[in-house]
Amino acid sequence: MKRHVRPYGDTTGDGMVQTSFTLPVPFGPKADGAAQQLANKMGIDPAMVVHSHAIGADFTFFVVYGSVGHIVDLDEVRVVEREYPLLSPSEVNTTLKKLLRRKLVVVGGCIGTDAHTVGIDAILNIKGFAGEKGLEYYRELKVVNLGAQVSVPELVRRARAEKADAVLVSQVVTQRDAHVLNTREMAAAFREAMGDRRPLLIAGGPRFDPLMAGELGVDRVFGRGTTPGEVASYLVHAVQTKKEGAA
Amino acid sequence: MKRHVRPYGDTTGDGMVQTSFTLPVPFGPKADGAAQQLANKMGIDPAMVVHSHAIGADFTFFVVYGSVGHIVDLDEVRVVEREYPLLSPSEVNTTLKKLLRRKLVVVGGCIGTDAHTVGIDAILNIKGFAGEKGLEYYRELKVVNLGAQVSVPELVRRARAEKADAVLVSQVVTQRDAHVLNTREMAAAFREAMGDRRPLLIAGGPRFDPLMAGELGVDRVFGRGTTPGEVASYLVHAVQTKKEGAA
Amino acid sequence: MALLDLDPKVVATARRLAAKAAEPVVAIAKAHTTVAVERATLRLAGITGADSTHRAGDVPWVNRVVDTVREQCGLEHGVVLPAFHALREHDLATLTELAEATAAGQVRFTIPEGRDRTRARKAATAAVTRGIRTVDRNRAQREKLVAKLGDPAQRPWIYLIVATGDIDEDVVQAQNAARAGADVIAVIRSTGQSLLDYVPEGATHHGFAGTYATQENFRIMRAALDEVSKEVGRYVRLTNYASGLCMPEIAVLAGLQRLDMMLNDSMYGILFRDINPIRTFVDQRFSRQVHARAGIIINTGEDNYLTTADAVEAAHTVTVSQLLNEHFAHEAGLPDHLLGLGHAFEINPKVPESFRLELAHALLARELFPDAPLKWMPPTKHMTGDVFNGYLLDGFFNLAGVLTGQSILLVGMMTEAVVTPFLSDRDLALANVRYVLDAAGGLRDDFRPAPDGLIVKRAHQVLGEAVDLLARIVDDGLLDAIADGTFGLMKRPADGGKGADGVVAKADGYCNPASDLLEAR
Amino acid sequence: MALLDLDPKVVATARRLAAKAAEPVVAIAKAHTTVAVERATLRLAGITGADSTHRAGDVPWVNRVVDTVREQCGLEHGVVLPAFHALREHDLATLTELAEATAAGQVRFTIPEGRDRTRARKAATAAVTRGIRTVDRNRAQREKLVAKLGDPAQRPWIYLIVATGDIDEDVVQAQNAARAGADVIAVIRSTGQSLLDYVPEGATHHGFAGTYATQENFRIMRAALDEVSKEVGRYVRLTNYASGLCMPEIAVLAGLQRLDMMLNDSMYGILFRDINPIRTFVDQRFSRQVHARAGIIINTGEDNYLTTADAVEAAHTVTVSQLLNEHFAHEAGLPDHLLGLGHAFEINPKVPESFRLELAHALLARELFPDAPLKWMPPTKHMTGDVFNGYLLDGFFNLAGVLTGQSILLVGMMTEAVVTPFLSDRDLALANVRYVLDAAGGLRDDFRPAPDGLIVKRAHQVLGEAVDLLARIVDDGLLDAIADGTFGLMKRPADGGKGADGVVAKADGYCNPASDLLEAR
């Protein structure tokens, strides 16, 4: 694979992209010009405003096609690479048993006012996701699923009571950055309540970027399409690392 | 209207845009990261890669949503403003009659290998476009429609033979910039053959930007959605200006 | 014209079983009241406003009064007796004054007896009657406006959501949506509201993924829609949510502000907000009585089951729930033409013949409830970030709505999996609906499911499964069925859930003029 | 199952009139040859390659020979007599050597007489027979591959266009398209090619909005598709264009390189490329004879009329043209199963009930030509830059194809109004088709146009108008009808148009072994 690539329309290097947006400008040639300007600022040049229509008296919607000059440098792409092996459920169980000689305790739920449990259930419930069984299926995991709309204080209390090794929170609603605010609040509460002895903190949801773990104050972030096996494998890896660190 | 505006998703100033493109990169987290990088370079930040799927083994298609930081400055928007009044057919006829005391001769066609006559016919044929009659309907215009795939030499020859006041060419195919190359070639040929006594040169087609007239070497460019009335009114205006210049 | 050839005997059995399954729950609902029912009653009696001096933020006066009454003399006799008795005792002119005095600790609530009781009851009845008259006037006003401006020219009615979190932005979006063709505007609520045990006050601007339901927001939006209704020449309806812990109060506010439809399901709160089942059934009954009086179309929430359960496997649970919702609604006085029973286009599009299966389900609902204004909900679960594909799927959803004669079409958004709708999403979605209605509006005439074909067989199968499940529910009890995860795979035991402590068994002398007036219809 | 209840007598009348209208034109076609027919004959006889020393760029050897023959002794006796005579006279081994000698001015062509004539004829027949055997072998090879790899699992077959202008990029796109589900790949030609009076040579990389049709490009793409056919486990068909001034030659090249379908319309070149009508009808007859021999499905171009004329007003002209194309094809030896008659979804989507009108037109074609592999063309004219809306429209086009049992579905692109398709456009378009086929594949079973409903009435009306128009054409003559703008509103007089000077009236002694062999079938 080449290091430098550009978008591909129908010819290598043509740079073609499609974009659409609304501007708060009445429909007309001036609006098209404004769309063209925006597209140019986005690096699309030449930009073709191929469609525009009025939305009410004050807005115009546009579709623009054109070629961007930007070059993607693949060496500069930062992604959270999975730094641990994907284990099968039985490998997870054997390793955990050896490491801990007790079940690993996982407490999960949706925090804040978020009631989207399907995602966390996909990770935790036996039923699982994408053909993989959820964490409840793993013999060496004890799973406590608190469900929806759990308040942060309640979560901390339950995590403490259950002696949780890991806390998994889901955040699906992202309007006004609710997911970011809630997760930060959660991380701060655990830090305050338990300091270094806090459990592993894991956040997940379709609009999280795994690169955000640091700024959110959690150990790991999982995004859209996560499978239970990835999470179980990570848990093993994290426990292992912790043990090694402690030893 | 404000001078500075940003794209509008659901809140003033949120800057939200949608974009989609393909990168020549195999599907996977790294590809998503590459898409994110490109979106960032386009000024979308934060950028959400909300969808990606493989196209074959070597390409990935993406849909990205996010907020652009760019601000559109409406004062900087350059559009070709109609600097002449829109006239009714009878106004066009009366004015031309007064100005010329003969019919104004218009020669039109699609040049190069372009065979898309619907656009030029929409302007020239009686039937017209968008409820307006075409130029053939105007008593004081003599229209010679050469149809499709007219070569440039043939066009120059006919324009000369007909003593054309204006030559209207249409270009619809734009792949590999065919429209730009053909139009430039046409303008150069008229310049060479007739110098200053060349007829008015008008180009039209859905992917032309009216701002391009200068670089194409023509007097005026009409884009998508042009109506016959606009063209007729422009002809009157141009003839008038020429007369005044000559006087 | 009936296309499925359903057996009327099977249909009658289904209805009989639903009634039987609902019976014990109706009995429970009648035997209890809740803090929310009592607050709703006082709101009908005229209390408004909030205690803005309270350190926990604005607390509505009605909560102060009901909470204090409960503390001091219990709610088992209802709130109006102690409240109106105290009003007279302390010589206060209005309920608001009573509330202020309550907050200041100056009022002592007791259950009046004998003549005091009669007097309090009378005063309360008079006050509540005034409230109900406002509701009646609003209903008449709606009828007048509809007569004058007209209903939408076509079925299905086009139902659009706004969800900015800010009532002022909502107004912009709603008016533009109406101009672009929306017949019904729903203002989605902020994520947290359903678990609040009070109704916020005033105009609000900071909801998360929705705007708070408040009386003032209702008023603002209704006024905005009245304005645009005139402009577009048809009466544009307004919808909100009578659900969550304040279901009955919000129903009252809707009646007072001339809302036209309300999301109001008999089980949604239990299943999807983990609200206590008894609380929900009690609140639900009262709120539906209010809706019946106000002429408000309710919208039920069966679509939600298909977001947590599989739309093919769980298809019959939708039918069962529709039949239960129908029964509860009838029992509370709602006629068929106010029953916006819900269902949804949520089959995984990868399932072979998914579109035909959708048609089977949609047609089954249509033929089971021929006079109900069915609400047809768009794909959500299988929408992805591929907005092109989403736009297509929404087009086929629209077509299914047209082919099966749905009454209210909730317009799907291509950005369903991405964000709450952009202005342009709504506009594009309406263009999609318009295309389908214009281009294929009459295609229903040419749609004749093959007898014994996939569609007919599937509809019969779902109905059969629904009857079986209803029989099991009759045997086990509806509350146990809910506890077992029958609906949407959510398991909700009867004694669990939020708001259970707001439920109160009625005493023998329980008095509630609102219930009496509404029940008397 | 017939849904329209067409009157078999009216249908028979329509066919009878079409045959009558075509008759004089067939007579003209038989009485003439063209430079292109003669070149095609020589190509069958084995000539290949080009004169790359010529200052005007590569000139195919076949053009040098035919032009020189014409100059020196005319073409009215056909090219093979003078050519093969010269071969022997000058003792040359191959036609290519003859061409080189011709270019060097060393050959003098004459019409052989007596034994010379017989010898030349025999040699030519032997050579042409070898060419035809290659065509036969390719046909057999196709049958073998189809038997081994299989045909597409579903109808309609999915037909996709590639149009990069560069054969190498085309290969990438075509293979990916096949992997994503395409059953047929069409390589669109460069804008200018149809007016070239020669076929370019070799692999090409610089077409405008399409790739030149050359023998080498055909070979490259067929090989690439053979490769991907194995991978995807079904025989992926290849399409190109036997149209323009080189129609017969390209038909021959297609037969020699095992192409599977060819765009080949009896009037397209006249109407949309302003090619001389007589030239077109002569070339068309020969090319169809070649296609018949090669087992190549032809695709006709009625869709184009609806881009210049209105799809509702001109619907009957499509039917008339299909009937004419059918007749010309039958006359040239093509059986029904090779007749990919064209029609299109081009009604303005703003027209009320546009989708049902599309269904009426599509079903009419289906029932008029039950055994023809109809080619169903997507919306193009009413596609705009609103790609979301375009994607939806394409979805309904796909649905119309499924509901009316079309055989070959040309996949529409959301960027139709913008650019020649991007890689991703094709991929998204295929996802659209897949959704519709999977989700609604069987919906045809439930589609029963209401008797006397809009669809049935419209179909009858269009057929009626077609019969009336055919009657008028029989009276006025087809050539005059074309001159009057009957089809696609394009007016093309019989003596106008490009390539007229390439038409030659056959002399009595005209000799063309290819015609003889093909005619003899």
Ligand code: B12
């Ligand atoms: C189902 C659904 C609901 C159901 C939820 C039922 C339930 N019990 O969960 C119901 C109908 C109740 C609902 C209600 C609402 N919803 Co909702 N809903 C959806 C929907 C259609 C699907 C979500 C889903 O289930 N996805 C499937 C799961 C498997 O995917 P996932 O959540 O991404 O999870 C995966 C990964 O992200 C990851 N993951 C997720 N969490 C975690 C946690 C951990 C620890 C790990 C490791 C991994 C992980 O693993 C999972 C498997 O891969 C989406 C739209 C869509 N198509 O995405 C809207 C959507 C999420 N809802 C939305 C909204 C706004 C609401 C409401 C607030 C609307 C309202 N105002 O009434 C309400 C209220 C809900 C509330 N209080 O939170 C918005 C959110 C907008 C935003 N970005 O802010 C969406 C995007 C729709 C929209 N466009 O408006 N909703």
Ligand code: B12
């Ligand atoms: C109709 C059509 C055809 C018809 C043309 C029939 C005819 N006699 O014109 C047929 C079927 C023959 C055809 C063939 C081809 N087409 Co074509 N065709 C179209 C289509 C569907 C519509 C164009 C149209 O008629 N628009 C309506 C008219 C009224 O609009 P308009 O042209 O924009 O004109 C307006 C203005 O632009 C302006 N205007 C235009 N010209 C002028 C001139 C003057 C002087 C003025 C003042 C104004 C003016 O005024 C008009 C009225 O407002 C478009 C796709 C689309 N939806 O746009 C593809 C399209 C233009 N075709 C395309 C192609 C590639 C071809 C082919 C080359 C394909 C092939 N390789 O075989 C062939 C060959 C044609 C050739 N040699 O040029 C591409 C061009 C891609 C590109 N941007 O380069 C398009 C965009 C489709 C696509 N996405 O691939 N086509």
Ligand SMILES: Cc1ncc(COP(=O)(O)O)c(C=O)c1O
């Ligand atoms: C029936 C019903 N009620 C209420 C709601 C809204 O939820 P909440 O009560 O959380 O505002 C929904 C959500 O779509 C619903 O379907």
Ligand SMILES: Cc1ncc(COP(=O)(O)O)c(C=O)c1O
């Ligand atoms: C029947 C037919 N032939 C040929 C063509 C291709 O045109 P050209 O001959 O210019 O390559 C088309 C275009 O779509 C067509 O429909």
